Amino acid sequence: MDERQLRILRELGELGSVTAVAEALLVTPSAISQQLRLLQRPIPVPLTERRGRRLVLTDAGQALARAAIEVETALARARHSVGEFLDHEEGEVSVAAFHSAGTTFFPLLLRALTGPGSPVVRLGDEDVAQEDFPRLTRAYDLVLAHRLDHAPPWPDTVTAATLLREPLDVAMPAGHPLAAKRRVTPRDVADQPWITVHDGFPVLATIEAIAAAAGRRLRLAHRINDFTVVAEAVAAGGGLALMPRWTMRPHPDLVLRPLSGVQARRHIDVLHRPERTARAAVRTVVTELRRAAHTVRGGETA
Incomplete structure (x- = not known):
C-alpha cells in the first residue's frame, strides 16, 4: 500500500x-x-x-x-x-578543499558566516588526485576541486561550477637570472631543476606541456604537493616551480613570472551532488564562495 x-x-x-x-x-x-x-x-x-x-x-x-x-x-x-x-539557513554545511584552496577560501568563509542566521560551516582538507574529487561529494556538501583548463569535465554524477580560472606562474628566487624577464618561455626554463607535484595531480600535466614545448625532458628534482612547502623549497634554491597566482600568499624571497607558449591555468571548481543545493544553507555557502572568489581575483579577470 x-x-x-x-x-x-x-x-x-x-x-x-x-x-x-x-x-x-x-x-x-x-x-x-x-x-x-x-x-x-x-x-x-x-x-x-x-x-x-x-x-x-x-x-x-x-x-x-x-x-x-x-x-x-x-x-x-x-x-x-x-x-x-x-x-533553514542556519544548518551545518560541510566543505572540503585541497590545500591551497583551503588556505584561501576557508578564512573568507569563516569571516563571512559569523552573523546570526548564518550556516555553520564544517571544514576539511582533502589532498587527493583529480579523479578522486567527485567521490568526496559523498562525505561533504561542497568540495573545492581543481583541474587544468584542457582537462576533461567532471562526471555527470556531480554538479560543478567554476569559482576561479587561475593562472599558474613560474616561481623562482628573487635573485634568479630569469627574474629580470617579464615573462619566461619553455626554453628559458627547460634546463632548470623543477619542484612539482606527485603523479595524478593536475599541475603535472602543465610540467609535461612545458617539456613538450621545449623539446626536452625537464629534470624533476623534488616532488611536493603543498604549495607553501614548495615556496620554501624554491626560495632555498631547490628549483623552479609552477605556483598559483591568486591562492598563494606572496613570499618575500620569490618572484612569479607568467609563462608564454604553454596554456598554464587551472580551474578551481565547487562540486556537489545535485540534491545538496535543495538546502538553503548550502546555497548560501555557494554564494559566499563566489563572493570570496571575486575577492581573491582582486579585480583581475577569471
Whole structure:
C-alpha cells in the first residue's frame, strides 16, 4: 500500500462512490478502481463491498481509512519538517578543499558566516588526485576541486561550477637570472631543476606541456604537493616551480613570472551532488564562495 491508495480509500469512505472520488482527485473512475484493487491485494479481508450500485467500505476498510488519516497527517508533518530543514539557513554545511584552496577560501568563509542566521560551516582538507574529487561529494556538501583548463569535465554524477580560472606562474628566487624577464618561455626554463607535484595531480600535466614545448625532458628534482612547502623549497634554491597566482600568499624571497607558449591555468571548481543545493544553507555557502572568489581575483579577470 502507498499514500495515494490510502487517500483513495479515505475519500471513498467520505464521498461514497468511485465516481465522486475520481472527480475529486481529477482522475478516471477506472484509475480509482485499479488503485483499490492494488490496495486490496495483500490484505486478507475485504476493504469494500457493493450495496446496490454503490461501493462502500467494510468495517476493515473503515478501520484502514481511519489509519489513513493518521498516515496522511504524519506525512504532512514530515513534509513540513523537511521543508523547514531545506529552507533553514542556519544548518551545518560541510566543505572540503585541497590545500591551497583551503588556505584561501576557508578564512573568507569563516569571516563571512559569523552573523546570526548564518550556516555553520564544517571544514576539511582533502589532498587527493583529480579523479578522486567527485567521490568526496559523498562525505561533504561542497568540495573545492581543481583541474587544468584542457582537462576533461567532471562526471555527470556531480554538479560543478567554476569559482576561479587561475593562472599558474613560474616561481623562482628573487635573485634568479630569469627574474629580470617579464615573462619566461619553455626554453628559458627547460634546463632548470623543477619542484612539482606527485603523479595524478593536475599541475603535472602543465610540467609535461612545458617539456613538450621545449623539446626536452625537464629534470624533476623534488616532488611536493603543498604549495607553501614548495615556496620554501624554491626560495632555498631547490628549483623552479609552477605556483598559483591568486591562492598563494606572496613570499618575500620569490618572484612569479607568467609563462608564454604553454596554456598554464587551472580551474578551481565547487562540486556537489545535485540534491545538496535543495538546502538553503548550502546555497548560501555557494554564494559566499563566489563572493570570496571575486575577492581573491582582486579585480583581475577569471
